Amino acid sequence: MRLSKYFLPVSKEAPSDAAIASHQLMLRTGMVRQNGAGIYTWLPLGLRVLKKIEQIVREEMNRAGAVEMLMPTLQQADLWRESGRYEAYGKEMLRITDRHDRDMLYGPTNEELVTDVFRSYVKSYKQLPLNLYHQQWKFRDEIRPRFGVMRGREFMMKDAYSFDLTPEDARHSYNRMFCAYLNTFSRLGLTGVPMRADTGPIGGELSHEFIILADTGESAVFCDKTLLDMPAPGLDLDFTSDLTAEVEKRTQYYAATEEMHDEAAFAELPEDRKVSARGIEVGHIFYFGTKYSEPMNAVVQGPDGQMVPVEMGSYGIGVSRLVGGIIEACHDENGIVWPESVAPFQVGIINMRVGDEACDTACEQAYQALELAGIDALYDDTEDRAGGKFARMDLIGLPWQIVIGPRGLKNGVVEVKNRKTGEKSEMPLADALSTVRPE
Numbered sequence: 001m002r003l004s005k006y007f008l009p010v011s012k013e014a015p016s017d018a019a020i021a022s023h024q025l026m027l028r029t030g031m032v033r034q035n036g037a038g039i040y041t042w043l044p045l046g047l048r049v050l051k052k053i054e055q056i057v058r059e060e061m062n063r064a065g066a067v068e069m070l071m072p073t074l075q076q077a078d079l080w081r082e083s084g085r086y087e088a089y090g091k092e093m094l095r096i097t098d099r100h101d102r103d104m105l106y107g108p109t110n111e112e113l114v115t116d117v118f119r120s121y122v123k124s125y126k127q128l129p130l131n132l133y134h135q136q137w138k139f140r141d142e143i144r145p146r147f148g149v150m151r152g153r154e155f156m157m158k159d160a161y162s163f164d165l166t167p168e169d170a171r172h173s174y175n176r177m178f179c180a181y182l183n184t185f186s187r188l189g190l191t192g193v194p195m196r197a198d199t200g201p202i203g204g205e206l207s208h209e210f211i212i213l214a215d216t217g218e219s220a221v222f223c224d225k226t227l228l229d230m231p232a233p234g235l236d237l238d239f240t241s242d243l244t245a246e247v248e249k250r251t252q253y254y255a256a257t258e259e260m261h262d263e264a265a266f267a268e269l270p271e272d273r274k275v276s277a278r279g280i281e282v283g284h285i286f287y288f289g290t291k292y293s294e295p296m297n298a299v300v301q302g303p304d305g306q307m308v309p310v311e312m313g314s315y316g317i318g319v320s321r322l323v324g325g326i327i328e329a330c331h332d333e334n335g336i337v338w339p340e341s342v343a344p345f346q347v348g349i350i351n352m353r354v355g356d357e358a359c360d361t362a363c364e365q366a367y368q369a370l371e372l373a374g375i376d377a378l379y380d381d382t383e384d385r386a387g388g389k390f391a392r393m394d395l396i397g398l399p400w401q402i403v404i405g406p407r408g409l410k411n412g413v414v415e416v417k418n419r420k421t422g423e424k425s426e427m428p429l430a431d432a433l434s435t436v437r438p439e
Helices: 021-028 044-063 077-083 111-121 167-187 225-229 244-251 263-267 319-329 357-372 386-396 406-410 429-435
Strands: 032-036 039-042 074-076 094-097 103-106 130-139 154-164 193-196 206-213 219-224 255-257 274-289 299-301 307-309 311-318 347-351 377-380 400-404 414-418 424-427
Touching: 021 032, 021 319, 039 044, 044 130, 044 154, 044 167, 044 319, 074 077, 077 103, 077 111, 111 130, 111 154, 111 311, 130 167, 154 167, 154 319, 167 193, 167 206, 167 244, 167 274, 167 311, 193 219, 193 225, 193 244, 206 319, 219 225, 225 274, 274 319, 311 319, 347 357, 347 386, 357 377, 357 400, 357 406, 357 429, 377 386, 400 406, 400 429, 406 414, 414 429, 424 429
Parallel strands: 193 255, 347 377, 347 400
Antiparallel strands: 032 039, 074 103, 094 103, 130 154, 154 311, 193 206, 206 274, 219 255, 219 274, 274 311, 299 307, 400 414, 414 424
């Protein structure tokens, strides 16, 4: 993409009411524009990041055996009345009446709707296990939206729903999602720490939040340092196998959100392993048995011919919230430092003297070569001053910069900068193009 043709409304300062780094930087880099309390327009740079996160989440859900679909944003209130949650959910639910005076709602989650889909088509245990998911916009009318996309009212969420015959089978589905989440966050450049959590309005008896540590986290969290150093299960994990050991490997260590914290148990940890920090919730998984299947009559015929309600779980990832969460974990005094997997562009090409034949030719060569190799590049072909170009490129945080100027070209070299480390090297253009290829 040529910057002269792109829409990138960067600014030097963020509004005074942007309290945390991710909110400030998303506004300054022109990733989003606020339209109202907790509601944002996703501008081109922000949308590119959002789509990359969405794709990684999709790949890991598919790898774990979930099947993608798409449910609507508006739901019928009658489905929620069947489950008993329509009145119980509270004022966070935006309730709507259509022109025919039918009660509707802007979905905050989809347990009822997906249960209705299931009961309409699945009749036998032979069709189980089943895990259906989608990535869709949700709305929760937060009493005090804050922190930009971290606590917005409209947000994109990946929500998956598992259906199994027995509690034992349902636990296997839960374990698959547990491991898939660890792999997902690892691919996003994050360490997601699973913590026992309150089930809240979703319900059930088993629940884990996945937390990334950040100074600006919204709640206190407590865990064993061992968990921070433990690698994800890996992309070669066999999801058809019994994953109990993989889950227990992590749940044996202390980790809890503020609501579930046990001070006495935490005190038993060695001092050098105690981590008391702030955390950002980026995922939440639940096993709630027949909480929805019984009242909504989602039943299947079992091996003995009897009709039984299915065992269910639900699994959410805050896709839009992750954009802010990644920035909170990956920024410095100059701007964002994107992990390569989610960067809006992998490489920024800076033309130090637009109009100089040698510079223009070398920049075009670099730009075309990267595009042909399938590497997203942002070519700064504007006539702005060098200092402004450098500051803007650091601010938007692309992993690599290739700086091409007349002085270097006379010596047969260009400059390559690694945004994360700040290291700069001079090398021939061909070597620079090889250096910036993603791993």
